[in-house]
Amino acid sequence: MARRSDHTREELTELALSSAEELLNIKPASELSTRQIATKMGYTVGTLYQIFKNLPDLLLHVNARTLKRLYNDCLKLDIKQHSAEQNILAYANLYLEFAHSHQGLWTLIFDNKVLGDEELPDWYLMQVKALFSLIEQQLRQIKPRSSEQEITQISRVLWSSVHGICTLSINNNLFVQSACSSQELIASLIRNILKGWTNG
Amino acid sequence: MARRSDHTREELTELALSSAEELLNIKPASELSTRQIATKMGYTVGTLYQIFKNLPDLLLHVNARTLKRLYNDCLKLDIKQHSAEQNILAYANLYLEFAHSHQGLWTLIFDNKVLGDEELPDWYLMQVKALFSLIEQQLRQIKPRSSEQEITQISRVLWSSVHGICTLSINNNLFVQSACSSQELIASLIRNILKGWTNG
DNA sequence: ACCTGAACACCGTTCAAGT
DNA sequence: ACCTGAACACCGTTCAAGT
Numbered sequence: 001m002a003r004r005s006d007h008t009r010e011e012l013t014e015l016a017l018s019s020a021e022e023l024l025n026i027k028p029a030s031e032l033s034t035r036q037i038a039t040k041m042g043y044t045v046g047t048l049y050q051i052f053k054n055l056p057d058l059l060l061h062v063n064a065r066t067l068k069r070l071y072n073d074c075l076k077l078d079i080k081q082h083s084a085e086q087n088i089l090a091y092a093n094l095y096l097e098f099a100h101s102h103q104g105l106w107t108l109i110f111d112n113k114v115l116g117d118e119e120l121p122d123w124y125l126m127q128v129k130a131l132f133s134l135i136e137q138q139l140r141q142i143k144p145r146s147s148e149q150e151i152t153q154i155s156r157v158l159w160s161s162v163h164g165i166c167t168l169s170i171n172n173n174l175f176v177q178s179a180c181s182s183q184e185l186i187a188s189l190i191r192n193i194l195k196g197w198t199n200g
Numbered sequence: 201m202a203r204r205s206d207h208t209r210e211e212l213t214e215l216a217l218s219s220a221e222e223l224l225n226i227k228p229a230s231e232l233s234t235r236q237i238a239t240k241m242g243y244t245v246g247t248l249y250q251i252f253k254n255l256p257d258l259l260l261h262v263n264a265r266t267l268k269r270l271y272n273d274c275l276k277l278d279i280k281q282h283s284a285e286q287n288i289l290a291y292a293n294l295y296l297e298f299a300h301s302h303q304g305l306w307t308l309i310f311d312n313k314v315l316g317d318e319e320l321p322d323w324y325l326m327q328v329k330a331l332f333s334l335i336e337q338q339l340r341q342i343k344p345r346s347s348e349q350e351i352t353q354i355s356r357v358l359w360s361s362v363h364g365i366c367t368l369s370i371n372n373n374l375f376v377q378s379a380c381s382s383q384e385l386i387a388s389l390i391r392n393i394l395k396g397w398t399n400g
Numbered sequence: 401a402c403c404t405g406a407a408c409a410c411c412g413t414t415c416a417a418g419t
Numbered sequence: 420a421c422c423t424g425a426a427c428a429c430c431g432t433t434c435a436a437g438t
Binding site for chain 2: 028029030107110111112113153154156157159160161162163164165167168184185188189191192193194195196197199
């Protein structure tokens with residue numbers, strides 16, 4: 001045993017993260033374990049603790065990759081062809097679509113297990129900020145005169161709401177028997193918030 | 201050992217639930233275990249499995265009690281004195297306040313560990329429905345001519361949004377450095393959604 | 401009938417020991 | 420320096436054995 005050097009530290013990191021991601025496609029985060037990830041990598045648990053501080057730390061890095069992917073998906077949208085409101089709707093639909101097609105990864109972003117008791121590191125918060133700035137950019141086009149504080153506030157309101165609908169539509173426990181699709185809900189939401197905002 | 205009969209089955213259920221609730225005041229759901237609950241009750245784990253199917257089942261009953269408490273708190277609000285919009289805002293603030301002062305209990309309601317792979321039982325969904333009907337009642341006063349489907353849709357949009365803001369304000373990871381309080385966000389949200397809705 | 405204690409198959413994390 | 424395997428202190432769940 002010892003010093004296999006089959007992989008560099010970077011390769012090992014990549015291997016760990018992609019192994020975790022693959023497992024999350026099959027099972028929920030609550031059933032994910034360090035031993036399973038290590039086995040999928042072809043290593044033992046101990047190796048994982050050379051790369052990451054602990055399991056929450058590993059999962060935080062999985063989340064960082066998910067945010068990056070989400071951001072890149074957003075950049076691929078053809079923004080210039082449409083109105084700001086249409087673009088915001090497009091972002092929201094992309095978000096909803098992503099949440100549904102990558103349930104495991106998406107749910108993990110908001111899993112309390114990841115955060116633990118520690119604060120989120122700066123490099124992670126920067127990624128969150130980058131995503132918000134996409135929405136803020138569109139909001140500024142709608143109402144160019146509004147203050148930065150107002151833009152921040154509305155972007156948070158909008159996004160929290162979209163997020164809330166995604167959450168509840170995924171573990172579809174809270175819509176009871178209602179027939180309304182989450183797409184319709186989001187469309188209605190954005191229309192109403194923006195209408196209320198611009199008429200204010 | 202055996203047949204202590206110190207407690208009836210009902211007392212045992214009550215004991216289990218309140219023990220779990222007390223533990224949730226101290227630590228997050230991820231650190232809650234059957235063994236801890238049993239110890240706090242003064243029994244062994246086995247006893248827990250005579251009362252509940254498993255841990256998710258126990259937690260589901262904790263959630264049911266939380267919903268009941270939330271519902272009772274809502275009923276205590278002095279609704280008749282104010283406008284429908286003011287009442288909705290009051291419900292939302294109550295919800296936000298509850299989320300903050302009972303973080304452990306509130307977070308558990310949306311914990312994926314509870315649901316597992318099974319559907320939520322009808323008696324539980326009824327409780328969720330009861331809470332929604334409070335909001336729907338107010339919405340009907342705002343726009344008495346709207347269809348039931350419209351009421352349902354708007355209530356879901358409203359509540360998902362409020363919920364989203366609560367979620368993100370609790371694990372305050374996603375507001376980055378923004379200075380806006382969640383109370384302001386919710387007020388802004390409700391105002392805008394309702395304005396958008398009534399002007400449509 | 402009710403409760404226990406031990407067992408089973410798992411966890412996350414650490415660390416001496418090997419190369 | 421890197422990796423392993425065993426160890427520690429925990430899990431959820433089951434069930435024979437006791438009264």
